[in-house]
Amino acid sequence: MSKPNETYQILQKKYGNLNWWPIDKSYHLKNNSDPRFEVIVGTILTQNTAWSNVEKALKNLKKYEMLDLKSIYNCDLEKLAKIIQPSGFFNQKAGRLRNIGLKLKELHNSDLNSFFDRDINIIRDELLSYTGIGPETADSIILYAGEKPIFVVDAYTKRLCQRLPFKTDISYDSIQNYFQKELSKKYKGEQLTKVYNQLHALIVIHAKEHCRKKPKCNKCPLSNQCSFKKSF
DNA sequence: GTCCAGGGCCGTT
DNA sequence: AACGGCCATGGA
Numbered sequence: 001m002s003k004p005n006e007t008y009q010i011l012q013k014k015y016g017n018l019n020w021w022p023i024d025k026s027y028h029l030k031n032n033s034d035p036r037f038e039v040i041v042g043t044i045l046t047q048n049t050a051w052s053n054v055e056k057a058l059k060n061l062k063k064y065e066m067l068d069l070k071s072i073y074n075c076d077l078e079k080l081a082k083i084i085q086p087s088g089f090f091n092q093k094a095g096r097l098r099n100i101g102l103k104l105k106e107l108h109n110s111d112l113n114s115f116f117d118r119d120i121n122i123i124r125d126e127l128l129s130y131t132g133i134g135p136e137t138a139d140s141i142i143l144y145a146g147e148k149p150i151f152v153v154d155a156y157t158k159r160l161c162q163r164l165p166f167k168t169d170i171s172y173d174s175i176q177n178y179f180q181k182e183l184s185k186k187y188k189g190e191q192l193t194k195v196y197n198q199l200h201a202l203i204v205i206h207a208k209e210h211c212r213k214k215p216k217c218n219k220c221p222l223s224n225q226c227s228f229k230k231s232f
Numbered sequence: 233g234t235c236c237a238g239g240g241c242c243g244t245t
Numbered sequence: 246a247a248c249g250g251c252c253a254t255g256g257a
Contacts, residue, residue, distance in 0.1 A: 020238095047239040053254055054238090088254040092240090134240045154238055204238055213236075 002164040002225040004182040008195065011202040014221040020201040021144040022051075024062075033068045036112050039145035041067065043137045044096050045087040056086035069110050073101030096132030103130055116146040124150070135172050143200070149193040151179045152200045156207035163211065163228035 021039050028035045041061070045054040060083045061067040066075065081094035107126075108115045116123065120142060127138035139152045153175045161170050168178040179199075187195045210220040217223060 043238085046237090048237065048252090049239085049254075050237040050256070052237090052256070056255085086254060088237090089239090089252045090254085092252055096240090132240065136239060140238080152238085156238070200238085207238095 002166055002222075004166065004179050004199070005186055006225060007160075007164070007222065008183070008199050008202070010221050010225075011206055012198065015202055015205050018198065018201040018205060020197060021140075027062060027067075031065075031068070034112055036116075036145040037069055038067055040100065040141055041072070041097060043140045043144070044093055044100070044132060045084060047089070047093070047137065049088050053087050057084040060084065060086070069101050069104060069112075072097050073105050092132070096130075099131055100133070112145075116142075116148070120148050120150055123148075135176075139176070143193070143196055147193060149184075149196055151176050151183070151196045153179075154200070154204070156203050156211070157200070159207060159213075160203055160211055163215070164222065164226050165228075 021042065023035045023038055025035060027033075028038070038058070042054060042058065045057050058067065064083055065071065066080065066083060072080070075094075075098055077094050077098060080098065081090045084090050084093055084097075087093060104110055104112070104115060123142055123146065124138050127133045127141060128135070133141075136152060136154050139150045142148050142150045143152055153172050157175060158170045160166075161168060161175055166175075166178060168174045180196075183195055183199070184192055206222070210216050210222075215228065217226075217228070220226065
């Protein structure tokens with residue numbers, strides 16, 4: 001039976017350190033804006049969407065100087081939708097972004113420090129109450145913007161869990177609880193946060209390179225612990 | 233042309 | 246509770 005700790009070690013050795021979440025820090029230094037807000041925007045834009053399309057939308061937002069909280073909640077929805085068009089689902093996402101901006105302004109006076117300076121479960125419940133933020137988006141915001149220890153489960157993670165398999169059913173909460181239980185035995189504090197961050201990134205890369213829908217099991221680094229094994 | 237991507241909401245059963 | 250349709254672009 002596969003274990004998250006082993007899987008992490010193997011993937012780490014294979015793919016090395018992956019710099020997630022991808023953020024243009026120089027942009028935020030120059031504009032005195034908060035990179036955490038770019039992460040939040042990115043989590044919405046990337047919902048069921050290839051990152052290459054998200055990059056185009058983020059580039060547009062910077063071009064029109066819209067990548068900050070105030071510009072988002074003050075925006076004209078049609079204009080915002082046009083700007084983020086390359087990311088797909090643009091009408092939906094424009095509404096979600098503006099709504100999140102308004103909530104952060106109204107409930108937290110636009111202060112991300114105080115927003116994130118709370119218990120993880122409190123933050124999570126609040127994020128889940130916002131329209132357009134489900135479990136994966138909430139957890140991505142907490143981990144990659146808030147830098148707090150929570151494990152993000154996505155479609156890739158579910159696929160991996162089915163195939164290896166791990167000893168868990170594949171509901172979001174079950175997978176998250178299982179990974180957190182196993183990994184927190186070995187890692188603590190900031191180290192644990194880094195592991196959650198890195199492992200999710202590793203799973204994404206691995207799923208793109210090998211554990212695709214139509215898997216490429218040839219040269220797969222996890223083949224020893226995987227029971228799916230097919231030769232495609 | 234078809235398939236798919238770093239989901240979530242809403243209506244129906 | 247579980248499932249299907251829907252939202253939409255761009256790259257493989």
